[in-house]
Amino acid sequence: DQQVKQNSPSLSVQEGRISILNCDYTNSMFDYFLWYKKYPAEGPTFLISISSIKDKNEDGRFTVFLNKSAKHLSLHIVPSQPGDSAVYFCAATTRGANNLFFGTGTRLTVIP
Amino acid sequence: DTAVSQTPKYLVTQMGNDKSIKCEQNLGHDTMYWYKQDSKKFLKIMFSYNNKELIINETVPNRFSPKSPDKAHLNLHINSLELGDSAVYFCASSQETLNYGYTFGSGTRLTVV
Numbered sequence: 001d002q003q004v005k006q007n008s009p010s011l012s013v014q015e016g017r018i019s020i021l022n023c024d025y026t027n028s029m030f031d032y033f034l035w036y037k038k039y040p041a042e043g044p045t046f047l048i049s050i051s052s053i054k055d056k057n058e059d060g061r062f063t064v065f066l067n068k069s070a071k072h073l074s075l076h077i078v079p080s081q082p083g084d085s086a087v088y089f090c091a092a093t094t095r096g097a098n099n100l101f102f103g104t105g106t107r108l109t110v111i112p
Numbered sequence: 113d114t115a116v117s118q119t120p121k122y123l124v125t126q127m128g129n130d131k132s133i134k135c136e137q138n139l140g141h142d143t144m145y146w147y148k149q150d151s152k153k154f155l156k157i158m159f160s161y162n163n164k165e166l167i168i169n170e171t172v173p174n175r176f177s178p179k180s181p182d183k184a185h186l187n188l189h190i191n192s193l194e195l196g197d198s199a200v201y202f203c204a205s206s207q208e209t210l211n212y213g214y215t216f217g218s219g220t221r222l223t224v225v
Binding site for chain 2: 002034036041042043044045046049087089091099100102104105
């Protein structure tokens with residue numbers, strides 16, 4: 001039973017435009033959410049996170065938005081750069097639990 | 113200086129064999145994990161160790177056995193390999209409070225033929 005879902009397997013965006021990656025979750029006990037970025041032949045790398053007490057967290061070009069009522073979060077990248085081309089995984093957990101539930105990833109391609 | 117290192121990076125082996133994947137972290141983290149990414153790209157936890165103690169053991173066949181000689185190492189032993197074991201296996205580590213998520217190794221692609 002997949003508790004974290006990324007329904008778009010791929011996304012293409014022009015360089016300089018905004019990339020929006022979406023993620024939905026089903027478990028209302030999740031209270032901490034993370035985005036990971038993965039390049040080919042490498043492990044996922046932590047990108048940005050958000051606690052359920054917030055609805056937005058920003059770090060440079062990356063912003064994560066959380067809509068608890070909709071059980072939805074999104075990652076915005078602006079402006080998008082070719083180096084952002086990678087697979088992005090959404091993950092969720094309950095604080096104190098040593099287990100992350102991952103989505104299946106969205107492959108972002110930023111076209112120069 | 114790699115934070116979480118796994119060896120080997122690629123492993124091709126025949127059905128029925130026994131193999132091991134090694135993982136080491138030099139971050140001083142308390143918790144280590146093994147995740148499996150299957151053909152559908154679904155990353156799912158297999159095991160979690162905290163200070164050499166098993167704290168999570170998801171429903172995986174008992175052919176899979178983690179071994180943690182110390183808190184910097186978590187090795188994965190797989191007995192009697194099956195075709196369905198083919199996947200990418202990721203080792204990871206984290207601080208116990210999970211503030212910044214995991215630091216992952218680069219993965220081991222296991223192919224069972």
